Amino acid sequence: MERLIISGGVKLKGVVTISGAKNAILPILAACILNKSPLVLEGVPHLDDVKTIKEVLEALGAKVTWNRDLIEVDPTTICSPEVPPALMRRMRASNLVMGSLLGRYGKVKASYPGGCTIGSRPMDLHLKGFAALGARVQEKHGFIEAEAPRLKGTEIHLDFPSVGATENIMTAAVLAEGTTIIRNAAREPEIVDLQNFLNKLGARIKGAGLDTIRIDGVSSLERKISYRVIPDRIETGTFMVAAALARGEVLIKNAIPKHVEPVTAKLREAGVKIREEDDQIHVTGVERWNPLDIRTFPFPGFPTDMQPQMMVFLSLAKGTSIVTENIFENRFQHVGELRRMGAQIHVEGRSAIIKGVPSLTGTAVEATDLRAGAALVLGGLAAENTTIVEGLQHLDRGYERLEEKLRLLGADIRRQR
C-alpha cells in the first residue's frame, strides 16, 4: 500500500504551476460525445478521474489518445449508449456522459452511481431535467434509462444549483429542438468553461456564470477544434493554504484569481498576505493567524471542496473558529484524523467548532476522500515530526504530482511504495 511520508515544519518557498481543472475537464470530455468530428483538449491533468472518464468514452466506442497534457477524442465511432456499471461505481462524475448520450443518440442507460463517503449524492435533479426535456426516464433495479427520439427545449427550475445537474441538462439541451432555459443554475467557473467549449463547437449557449442559462438548440456540432481547460481553482486554493500554513512565501502560477476569491477573502481575514496579478497569486504566510467563521455555499460562496483544507489551517489559528458545511451532509470525516494529530475540533450537526492549538503532531492518518486527503497532507506539512498519510487512491484522483510540486517548494515529502 502506497503512503506519503512527510516531515513537517519546513517553510515553503518558491513557484508552483497549477494544472488544468479536474472538474472542468471531466464534463468537457463527456461533452465530446456531442460532436461529429475528432477534437483536441489541451492542459489535461494526469489524474485517475481523467483516466476513468477516458475509459468511459472508450467503453462507449470512442477513440481516445492521451499524450502528455493533450487528449484527442474521436467520438465518431461511439456505438453504445450504455455506461458500464463498474465505471459508474468508480467515479460519480461518470454520470456526466448521460446528458450528451441522451442528446446525441436519443438514449442512455447507466447504473445508479449510489452514495459516497461525503454524502448520499442523489441524481433526482439530473433526471427531472431529462424528463422535462421530454425524455422517458425509468429507474429499475439500480439502473437509469432515459430515452427520447429528440429532446424538446423547455424551462427548468433547479431546486438546488447542482453542478452536475446543470452540466448534464446543458449538454442534453444543446441538440434539442428549440430553447431551454435553466433557472437557479450552478454558477461555478467550470460551467462557464463547459459553455465556452460547447460554443466553440457551434452550440448556442448564453448565461453560464449567472443563475439563468439559455440554450438555443442546434441541429448538430461538427467542428474540429482544440480547446484548453481552465486552471484548477481547488488545487490553487490548496496551495494557497499550504503556503499560509507553512508560513512560507509562494508564487502560484497559471491561476485565475477571480475563481479563488472566496478563499482569498478568508485567508486575508485570517491575516495572510495575498497579492493577485493577472494569472498568478503571491501568498506570504504569517506566524499565527486569526480564527474564522466559514460557511460553504455554491459558487461564488466558499467552496465545499476547500473546507477540509481550511479546517487544518484553522486548527492552528489563535482562537476558536466555526466551519459550517452546507453542501454535503457527511463531509467531516477528516475531523477524526485531524484530532489524532492534536487538533481540537468538536462537531455539532453541520458545524465544526475548532479551537486553535499552537502545534499539530505527526502520526499515521488515513484519507477517506479526495479533499480530506489534501487536508491531511497539509496537516503533515505543518506538524511537528513525521506524518504518514495512507489512502492515496483518493488523492491521486484529483491532484496532479502533488508531492513533486510540494517538494519543489522545499517540503520534505516522499511516496513510499
Ligand code: UD1
Ligand atoms: C461537483 C464537483 C465536486 C463538488 C460539488 C459541489 C465535479 C466533477 N464535482 O459535484 O467536486 O464538491 O460539485 O461543489 O464537478 N444533489 C441533489 N440531487 C441531485 C444532484 C445533487 O440533491 O440530483 C445535491 C447533492 O446531494 C449535494 C448538492 O446537491 O448535496 C451538491 O451536489 P452537486 O452540485 O450536484 O455536486 P456534483 O456535481 O456531484
